[in-house]
Amino acid sequence: MNAPTDPKLLERKDALQGMGDSRLRKEDARFIQGKGNYVDDIKLPGMMHMDIVRSPYAHARIKSIDKSEALKVPGVVAVLTAEDLKPLKLHWMPTLAGDVAAVLADGKVHFQMQEVAVVIATDRYAAADGVEAVQVEYEELPVVLDPYEALKPDAPVLREDLAGKTSGAHGPREHHNHIFTWTAGDKAAADAAFASAPVTVSQHMFYPRVHPCPLETCGCVASFDPVRGELTTFMTSQAPHVVRTVVSLLSGIPESKVRIVSPDIGGGFGNKVGVYPGYVCAIVASIVLGKPVKWIEDRVENISSTAFARDYHMDGELAATPDGKILGLRVDVVADHGAFDACADPTKFPAGLFHICSGSYDIPAAHCSVKGVYTNKAPGGVAYRCSFRVTEAVYLIERMVDVLAQKLGMDKAEIRAKNFIRKEQFPYTSAFGFEYDSGDYHTALNKVLDAVGYKALRAEQAARRADPNATHLMGIGLVTFTEVVGAGPSKMCDILGVGMFDSCEIRIHPTGSAIARMGTITQGQGHQTTYAQILATELGIPSEVIQVEEGDTSTAPYGLGTYGSRSTPVAGAAIAMAARKIHAKARKIAAHLLEVGENDLDWEIDRFNVKGDPARHKTMKDIAWAAYNNVPAGLEMGLEAVHYYDPPNFTYPFGIYLCVVDIDRATGETKVRRFYALDDCGTRINPMIIEGQIHGGLTEGFAVAMGQQMPFDAQGNLLGNTLMDYFLPTAVETPHWETDHTVTPSPHHPIGAKGVAESPHVGSIPTFTAAVVDAFAHLGVTDMTMPHTSYRVWQQLVKSGVAL
């Protein structure tokens, strides 16, 4: 879009606060005054509170459950167990991954903190008292925590409910604890590349289990109206429309009588995509009691039982020429899915979009295989601020390229530039079949290397390495990643059979203000601000008078929700396309009002001008009024449109990140001296919000790489399930971030936007690891397992013989 130079035109354009404007956020007014409306803020007349009895054991048979004492607790009105849900066939529920998960443990618990019973009471304190009083007798069973152990022939059978099932939702099962084996790419071609390659490298790496841990935990308020037969549920959900479909299918209540509302959400990061037992139990309790029931989990419950991320054991191999041109890639993954396969992925992709693991590189032959395994851990496997398994994929390829560079003695920037997909190769089809839409990796890389003074940094590092008295090791991490986001084309992507389109419905009111309703739901991304900006530019209506609504299934058009950086690529396209329908109708009305042909009109910012005579014009505000009283013959009254956008392809944002760390040789303390992040998300809608998203994503990446882990003891007890143990960085530890950008629009997206909020998480994690490993690279180290806490880094210092 060419910016106007005429000051009057510029003034009109700026007045719209459209795309490209760092418009301040419309949602802030309520949040800074304590007037947000989060699920726990909702209070309905006669509302009951629910709390959950959870298993202390990771694997045990339930011998008995005694509710009697709990029912005597003042305020307790009901206790429900699997036996109570059985007549309703709701003691198990389907998962997004084609498996089933226990709603309440059915004879056996499969992970610590699994839901065993629920207590409903008149207030939350009474419900907690009731939980204490429920007596459950367990018989402990052997615990399996390691997915490799789980696949041994004599490993305990974890899922007795699947006995005899030799195939699952994703093909044959080869073992009682095996879920699926999924492959992509061409194995024969990859094997051939390796057979003849002069150089090969291999590396085992583990991407630990982490948890998205949004600041607001999960919860809901379910309210069934027995007179009308209608169910309304306020829920912390990133995908309310899909939840409505699931609730309708499970409960038998027609979808038209189920209303799911996602109100303000205190962060999601993938944790709020799935349907958890707490939601189901609260809904059942509300139906049984005929009263509203609130369930809000606490932090320990959130970390222990709701969706985790990652837990990938990865083996990577690269084949290359002696001068560093990559010829082939092979990847073998064992994925720990926990007790139930509840990964949130498009149906056809049980390992998500992991096959983006050829990264930003032109690799002629590639193959990957992912094996999903049951263990006695909580289910999940969601995308923690990333598109489905893209974080794991980027980590794998970026680490492998470093391993190859180290083997060949090549510079880590040089080897990347040598293997990049070149600008003129786009659209580029990867060996795994993805069609990359656009990119210019070399320009972006050079911009970063210049900005940070890369050569000087390497010279400083060489001097540091040569100095035996240096108190600190210095590491430089460089990552050049490509993501695949915006799921997705319905021919490839669906959730429970519903294609992954997204939607927008726009109404222009007579006085020229507008409302846009969307199928997505913001959790802090600022949709109410940025969607209005797209509409403002498309239709010439000021952002200020555009209302954006989402999250209420009774008013919003059906959409698949917000995760996997899909809001801008999919719903952002829907809003542009709906606006263009309105624009086309507005042109007809303008032509009618000006008594000229449609082709005699030029669009200019906020109006149609008669060609060659701009004094004769009609603004969108004029047209809006006319749409309700004076339209050409044969045209319907009104000015509104709906669009369901099914993207033709994914989008492929990319970035170049560089990090410098200094490691104290005495303590292992690792300080981030500098972090430079260049992102290319295509067209930029609101630079202020983009920068904010990048700061946040980098900080989450820092948390994962430097401190987050979910350690289990041999009995399957999760040792880090409070914020005392689970690392969320404070302002003190968090580094200062430097941001930069290039703009390579997506050619297939209506406004050229690619999505951005997850890039910094995906890209920064391998950057931190690369920097830490690079500090030890001259000592032959090629891999260190996250998180890079001082103690773990100190252990490496000792092992490498450089501790002071």
Next chain:
Amino acid sequence: MPKKIINVTVNGRAHEEAVEPRTLLVHFLREQLNLTGAHIGCETSHCGACTVDIDGKSVKSCTHLAVQCDGSEVLTVEGLASLSKEAGVLHAVQEGFYKEHGLQCGFCTPGMLVRSYRLLIDNPNPSEDEIRAGISGNLCRCTGYQNIVKAIQYAANKLQQAQKVTA
């Protein structure tokens, strides 16, 4: 459980309320007084989303009993704007968070604001390190803190300017 009467002033308004001795302050504020600004993020004093100001100190209301506030003055995020002499005018910290994009999902924001308010009374001209240390009891998962630091600097400047005008 028998209840106890407490007298507490919240955002300048006196309340006489009956509470269970075990009732946490955050539940008292949110459920009894319907002041839902303070949020519950961890129930262990780590995240700071529940921060309120009690008698001139920042306090995590999720681990403080309502009965401990008998006779106290409590300020929550809902009371911040009313501290301004003009009705409807935001406090400088609220304005700073808005202008500098110091919030995203908004869940940590009430606690951050109340903490920032007290930080700037205790130290009207803090360095960046002092701001970062001063808000280290409040976690944010969205912003990476960089814009929160800017927001507090904005408020510090604005409050100092206002003081100069008054003096």
